[in-house]
Amino acid sequence: MYLILSLLQQMSVYLVLAYMLSKTPIFLPLLNISSQVSHKFSCYVLFSLFCVMGTYFGLSINDAIANTRAIGAVMGGLLGGPIVGFAVGLTGGIHRYSLGGFTDVACAISTTAEGLIGGLLHLYLVKKDKSALLFNPMVVLAVTFVAEVSQMLIIVSVAKPFGHAYTLVSEIAAPMIIANCIGAALFISILHDKKTIYERYSATFSRRALTIAERSVGIWNTGFDATNSEKVARIIYEETNVGAVAITDNEKILAFIGIGDDHHKPNTPISSGSTIQAMEQNRIIYLGGRETPYHCSISNTCKLGSALIIPLRAGKKVVGSIKLYEPKRKLLSNINRSMGEGIAQLLSSQILYGDFQQQQALLTQAEIKLLHAQVNPHFLFNALNTISAVIRRDPDKARELIQHLSHFFRSNLKQNIDTVALKDELAHVNAYLTIEKARFTDRLDVEINIDDGLLEKLLPSFTLQPLVENAIKHGVANRLEGGKVRIYSEQHSLGYKVVVEDNAGNFSPPAADYEGLGMEIVTKRLINYFGDIAELQIDCRKGEFTRMSFLIPNNK
């Protein structure tokens, strides 16, 4: 009984050490089952020390040592795997051997065996994908029990003389088994707690960061302005629980939410010198604490006591700042500080992306305008000339042509919108072709054959008509006679191919001028809307045909 109590006492000292160690970063690698060699090595060193320590803390009994060495060996194996377990056991064993006594050999062997038992369980559980069980105190208790029982058996069978060994074992077996099992279980429970705390901490952190990221995505795509910034500031305010959040551009406050919004007003110039400094030097400034206290630059009664100022960048240029505040009674937590930096980084890239998107949209607008301008003059004057000639011989036909011409221009003007149903685009093309047919008389034949199922599909505006116009301008118009334009759809494994074909075969890669630009815009708009798969395909056989086609994918 005395032995049990004193062994438990030793074990307590041992656990206090373990607990203290768990506060240091040395422990971190132990918390995750990792196969990195450096982690394995630190695992080996740490548990070998525990092993040796267990031996020293032991009590000498009958020329042998009752000890808590087993904890180190079993744990080493459990957390480090069979090789680490074997190495820890061997180290502890050799150390024990060096201390002598009639059980030295037996103890050396049994400690090695204990390390190996822990290691084998590790191997088994990892293989079974149940490595979480390694941190379960009951499992550890059980395996330590098995290890200790084996140790006792080894001592009885190896140590000589047998009589001595038997007496020793009958005396120390129960206390050692109890002390080691409880010790190992408590040890792992310390580790387990540490692990849980750590994981919860990172989980909270990541969850908050992800929520902010998710909620704020795309808000700034339409511009880095006050309305959008207020939304972003509110999200950060809600997710971080800081006292207040402000967002500024280079000159003024765009948004302020939280404590102090009575005197920190959006749309007022930045008054804090630190903010200007942070943006000028492109660095994070923390105000709070004794050395760099925060003083509200506007009001003396401001409740805010600390501030973190993080510059916002678009590319390399600083475009503004984000400020996180806490009231005087609270300090800005480390979590919120590092999160603030992360958020600023995330938002910076969003601003950049928003800029990019806006420019892209502007470009597209400009391109459409260009197409407008490009389509018209030639076609318009030729059409007017045709109509003026037709009026004389067939006023009804002329009236009809004027109807088509106005339809063409009307839909041309309407088509500022992004997309158009294929059937509307075909009507547009038809108006265009009717006039061209009158102009070219028997030199132009048109055949349209589009699958009915496609008529409701949407496609970017200004994609089909330019192809048809191209087929006329560079195809049929260059043939002395017998020109033909075919517009048809073809089934394809990924959707439908829409083909515009002329029988002139006159295509040559356009120079970088208007014409070339036209086709380039068409393919860009197709890719933007349908993806790379819809890229404009041009197939030409000289003197036979020019075929321009694109794919309308099934999923659109």
Add this chain to the structure above:
Amino acid sequence: MLTAIVIDDEQFAREELTELLQETQEIEVVAQASNAIEGLKLIYALKPDVVFLDIQMPQVSGVELLGMLDPDTMPYVIFITAFDQYAIQAFEDNAFDYLLKPVDPKRLNKSIQRLLKTNRSQETQHTQAQIDSFASKQLQQVPCVGHQRIMIIPLQDIEMAFSDLSGVHVQTAQQTASSQLTLKTLEEKTDLLRCHRQYLINTKAIKEIRLLDNGLAEVTTNSGNIAPVSRRYLKSLKAVLGFV
């Protein structure tokens, strides 16, 4: 009354202009053509006083056609275009008259009045310099008319050109075709080299030159066509080929 030919690839445009011209009662449209090649043939055949020439036409444009005309028998040319800022600038720079489509009868009338005045004063209607600064000095292709067909023969395919009683012909490796262009025009506007009063030769197609008695010679082309070389041109031919 002046005679005119209207050359435009659009039927309605052609008919419309013809009718407007008839209405003026100053111009008689003697023929219409739907492309430059037919037009060229008609100009040589009918020798009109004036040609109304569309610019945008298949294969050979109106401006190219102008470059193919023989300056000596050049008719007065009035261009027609729907919309072509560059061409209009060129017309103005070179004092060519032009009409915009749809044709305004008042404007047409003005052109005709000017034309009648020029015609009466018997001035040279278009100077060579005027034409050269405007139409390409070098032809890239030669329009030809065969039996019931029209061909555009790229210059590099032509081995030689010659004239006989039936007109001017160009000879390629595969075929012989008749051209409306004169040998003189071909000589001036292409790299074909004069080797005989009735023959031009493409120096890149020469396989051998056989020297004959009394200073004459014979050129054999890559595909075996034979052109005579007269005493007068042998020296210059040899000079071009690098034999001094």
